[in-house]
Amino acid sequence: MAPHGSPDGTNVQSAKKEESDNNLTKSKTNEASQPEASGTISQIEISQKISNFLSVVFVPPLLTLFSFAVVAFRFAPENGEPWLMLLYTSLFTVxxxxxxxVILRKKGHISDRDARDRHERHLLYTISSVVIFFGYFVIPWGMHSQEIKFLYIIYLYNLIxxxxxxxxxxxxxxLMGAGGMVGTLVFSFGLWGWASLPVVLSLGWARxxxxxxxxxQMILGAAFGIANTLLLFYYLPFLQLT
Structure with missing residues (x-):
């Protein structure tokens, strides 16, 4: 056994002191890193909340409502009733x-808010298409310009x-709904309509x-929405629909 003042005893004390210092350093390092980790989690949570907000604000039915409102008032004839026309079209498309x-969600046919399983979208798309097709023969198109009817047909086509x-x-x-809105605005206001592209970009980031x-999936959704809408807006008048 080494005496109290021997070198061996001194080495043992030094080792214990060094180990204690190391533990203290690790503890301080962990404490210092906790706020950084917490900040990272907060940033993720903020991104999720913003993404959810954008997904709700720019949900396809609301984009559709906006598009129909633009066309209803932009191309309203002098004796037309744009508010009434907007009511008719929104009833069947929104x-x-x-x-x-909501009914399919409550019945369990759609398991989550975003219907991530594409198979769960079949029934919703099918019934919605039938409803919109039926609405075409109910809405009194004669009280407004042809453009609102064209948009209605375009919406049905895009859904199918x-x-x-x-x-x-x-x-x-x-993104297809946002692309359709961009196409509608470009048709209605020309090049100024492209100013709505940030909606597509922000919504793409959110999704x-x-x-x-x-x-x-997002790029093709936006591209098809814009292309289909613009092509049909310029092609449908040649069919002379009445």
């Missing part, structure tokens, strides 16, 4: 499909188009952050 979504793709793959309905779609 109100009834939204009620249908979305349904057909959804049978095999999934593209973003949010990607929420991991609802791949980048390809």
């Amino acid at each position: 109100v009834i499909p939204l009620l249908l979504y 188009f979305l349904f057909c793709i959804n049978l095999f793959w999934k593209i973003s309905a949010h 990607y952050t929420l991991k609802c779609h791949t980048l390809a």
